[in-house]
Amino acid sequence: MENKKILIVFTGGTISMSSDSQTSKSVISSNESDLILKIRKRFQNIELLTLVYSMKPSPSITSVDMLEIGKLIKDKIESDQIDGCVITHGTDTLEETAFFLDIFLSTRIPVVLTGSMRNFSELGYDGFSNLLSAILVSANPQSYGRGTLVVLNDEINAAVEVTKTHTVSLGTFKSMEFGPLGIVDEQEVIYYRDSSYHRQNLSPVLLTSEVEIVKVYSGSSGHLIDYLIKQPTIKGIVLEAMGRGNIPPIMVPSVIKAINRGVKVVLTSRCPMGRVRDSYGYEGGGHHLKQIGVLFAGDLSSVKARIKLMLAVNCANVNVEDYFEH
Numbered sequence: 001m002e003n004k005k006i007l008i009v010f011t012g013g014t015i016s017m018s019s020d021s022q023t024s025k026s027v028i029s030s031n032e033s034d035l036i037l038k039i040r041k042r043f044q045n046i047e048l049l050t051l052v053y054s055m056k057p058s059p060s061i062t063s064v065d066m067l068e069i070g071k072l073i074k075d076k077i078e079s080d081q082i083d084g085c086v087i088t089h090g091t092d093t094l095e096e097t098a099f100f101l102d103i104f105l106s107t108r109i110p111v112v113l114t115g116s117m118r119n120f121s122e123l124g125y126d127g128f129s130n131l132l133s134a135i136l137v138s139a140n141p142q143s144y145g146r147g148t149l150v151v152l153n154d155e156i157n158a159a160v161e162v163t164k165t166h167t168v169s170l171g172t173f174k175s176m177e178f179g180p181l182g183i184v185d186e187q188e189v190i191y192y193r194d195s196s197y198h199r200q201n202l203s204p205v206l207l208t209s210e211v212e213i214v215k216v217y218s219g220s221s222g223h224l225i226d227y228l229i230k231q232p233t234i235k236g237i238v239l240e241a242m243g244r245g246n247i248p249p250i251m252v253p254s255v256i257k258a259i260n261r262g263v264k265v266v267l268t269s270r271c272p273m274g275r276v277r278d279s280y281g282y283e284g285g286g287h288h289l290k291q292i293g294v295l296f297a298g299d300l301s302s303v304k305a306r307i308k309l310m311l312a313v314n315c316a317n318v319n320v321e322d323y324f325e326h
């Protein structure tokens with residue numbers, strides 16, 4: 001059997017960190033050669049290619065980084081150089097990069113993100129096992145056509161469904177509403193189900209238009225929206241609204257102002273599960289918001305809806321409304 005070629009792209013995060021000898025705090029330590037050395041021996045019929053994109057903690061990963069990583073992988077896939085790809089990433093923003101790649105790359109080739117919750121110096125460092133499982137998933141024929149995947153703690157989750165749920169737990173990545181797609185059990189990749197999500201491809205060349213998130217709470221005003229729509233590069237605002245998708249009436253004039261200025265306003269919920277819908281007819285309720293032109297993001301979280309809206313407003317000749325419920 002011919003060797004499968006799996007590309008590992010390192011971007012940073014705790015998986016590439018150790019404890020600082022003076023402060024004992026986690027800092028970047030560029031341990032990728034140790035990781036690869038230990039892991040390479042485990043595989044037969046898998047050739048590992050490696051590339052260090054960056055050594056950043058994931059709060060430092062920008063939209064431009066996501067685009068660069070996406071272009072890099074797209075290029076390798078289109079030139080037939082790889083059969084699968086694993087990206088190591090900090091866990092704080094892993095779900096955002098994963099979802100970005102899910103929309104940006106229209107490929108059936110498995111693209112898998114992984115990371116770790118403990119650093120290289122800590123007892124119980126989970127980087128080795130997570131990387132090992134991620135490679136197994138990316139090389140498995142059953143992983144084709146499932147969109148971008150996230151593998152940590154031996155669970156396989158879909159980028160669109162998964163979120164970081166716990167600040168320190170090794171089992172932090174959960175698809176809270178649907179459960180994992182599958183597991184890695186003693187190096188065997190087992191799928192339980194497909195992801196039901198309908199994938200839409202958006203591949204902009206540049207990201208010049210910006211999208212911000214406004215969290216809605218009891219006592220929210222329209223001031224943040226008023227401020228944002230004065231910024232020249234703003235093309236979208238995601239509202240992380242209440243419950244089914246409702247906002248205080250005092251915010252409505254600012255939302256109308258934003259829409260009249262051509263800024264796309266997308267509705268999500270601050271509830272961790274469930275869809276937004278136009279169920280409520282009162283002022284600021286979902287039905288009222290739909291009538292004034294607010295777009296609905298289904299069950300996407302605010303951070304994922306922001307990624308989708310950012311990709312849509314940066315694509316030439318794309319009707320943003322086609323990518324959201326309206």
Ligand SMILES: NC(=O)C[C@H](N)C(=O)O
Pocket residue numbers: 012013014015056057058059089090091092093115116117118
């Ligand atoms: N576990 C981690 O990777 C968290 C780290 N703060 C990061 O996202 O870079």
